[in-house]
Amino acid sequence: MWESLVSAINDRIAAINFADFISKGIGILIVIIVAGIAIRTGSFIIARFVSGRSSKMNLPVEERRLKTLASILKSVLRYTVYFIAGMTILDTLGVPMTSIIATAGIGGLAVGFGAQNLVKDVIAGFFMLLEDQISVGDYVTIEGISGTVTGIGLRVTTIQGFTGEINIIPNGSITKVVNYSRANNKAIVDVSISYESDIDKAISVMKSVGGKLMEENQNIVEEPNVLGVVSLGDAGVTIRMVTTVKPTTQWSVERELRKRIKEAFEQEGIEIPYPRRVVIQKEA
Structure with missing residues (x-):
C-alpha cells in the first residue's frame, strides 16, 4: 500500500510542468499562511477568553483550572490546523486522498492492536480533564506520589515532588487522586x-x-x-x-x-x- 502511494506521488510530481509548479507552490504558501493566521487568531481568542474569565474568579483554583483548559485547547487547535493544512496541501499536489485514507485506516488498525495502553492513557486523560479532577498548580497524591502538578496532558500527568524530583505518571494507571488544593x-x-x-x-x-x-x-x-x-x-x-x-x-x-x-x-x-x-x- 505504501509503495503504491509513493509511486503515485512520484508520478504526479514528474507530470507537473513549471507553470503548474508555480501555481501549486502559491497555493501551498497560501495554505501555510492561512494555517498560521488561524493558529494565532485561535490562540488569541482562547487567551482573551481565559483572561476575561480569570478576572472574575476569586479562587486560585478556578484560575488554575482555566489556565489548564487554555493550554489543552491551544494544543488541540494546533494539531487540528496542522492536520487540515497537511491534507489540503496533499490535495493541492494532486495526491489521491482515497489512498491516504485507506492507508491510514489499515495503519490505524495495526497501531490500535499494538498500542492499547496508549489508547487507555488518552481516554483516561480525556475524562480526567473533562471532569476537572486536578489542575496545574494543585498539590495532589496520585498512586502514592505526592507533589505539585506541573503538567497535564492527554497521555501523562507530571508531578514535582517536595525535593524537586519530577514524576511522570501515565493517565491510564491513575486509579485514585487525592487533591489537597480544592478545599480547606x-x-x-x-x-x-x-x-x-x-x-x-x-x-x-x-x-x-x-x-x-x-x-x-x-x-x-x-x-x-x-x-x-x-x-x-x-x-x-x-x-x-x-x-x-x-x-x-x-x-x-x-x-x-x-x-x-x-x-x-x-x-x-x-x-x-x-x-x-x-x-x-x-x-x-
Whole structure:
C-alpha cells in the first residue's frame, strides 16, 4: 500500500510542468499562511477568553483550572490546523486522498492492536480533564506520589515532588487522586504531657496558643479547638488540637503550633514526657 502511494506521488510530481509548479507552490504558501493566521487568531481568542474569565474568579483554583483548559485547547487547535493544512496541501499536489485514507485506516488498525495502553492513557486523560479532577498548580497524591502538578496532558500527568524530583505518571494507571488544593484542610497537632502534669492546665495553655496564632496567621480560618485526651501512652498523655486552614497550608500551621506549644509548656512548667528507665537495686 505504501509503495503504491509513493509511486503515485512520484508520478504526479514528474507530470507537473513549471507553470503548474508555480501555481501549486502559491497555493501551498497560501495554505501555510492561512494555517498560521488561524493558529494565532485561535490562540488569541482562547487567551482573551481565559483572561476575561480569570478576572472574575476569586479562587486560585478556578484560575488554575482555566489556565489548564487554555493550554489543552491551544494544543488541540494546533494539531487540528496542522492536520487540515497537511491534507489540503496533499490535495493541492494532486495526491489521491482515497489512498491516504485507506492507508491510514489499515495503519490505524495495526497501531490500535499494538498500542492499547496508549489508547487507555488518552481516554483516561480525556475524562480526567473533562471532569476537572486536578489542575496545574494543585498539590495532589496520585498512586502514592505526592507533589505539585506541573503538567497535564492527554497521555501523562507530571508531578514535582517536595525535593524537586519530577514524576511522570501515565493517565491510564491513575486509579485514585487525592487533591489537597480544592478545599480547606485540617491541621492536627498531637502533644504529649507527662502523667504528673495538670491536664486541664495544658489544655488551657494550648487554647491560648491557638488563639494567639490565629490572630497572627491569616491561613487559619477557624479557631483552633482542643479536643482533649486522645490516648494514654507508656510515658504520657496525648492531647489533640484541631483547626481548619486554607488549602495546602496545614503543614506550616502544624509546625508553628508545635513550636509555640512547646515553648509555652516550658514557661508554664508542663513537662513533655521522654523515655525513662527505673532501676531498683535490692540488697542481698
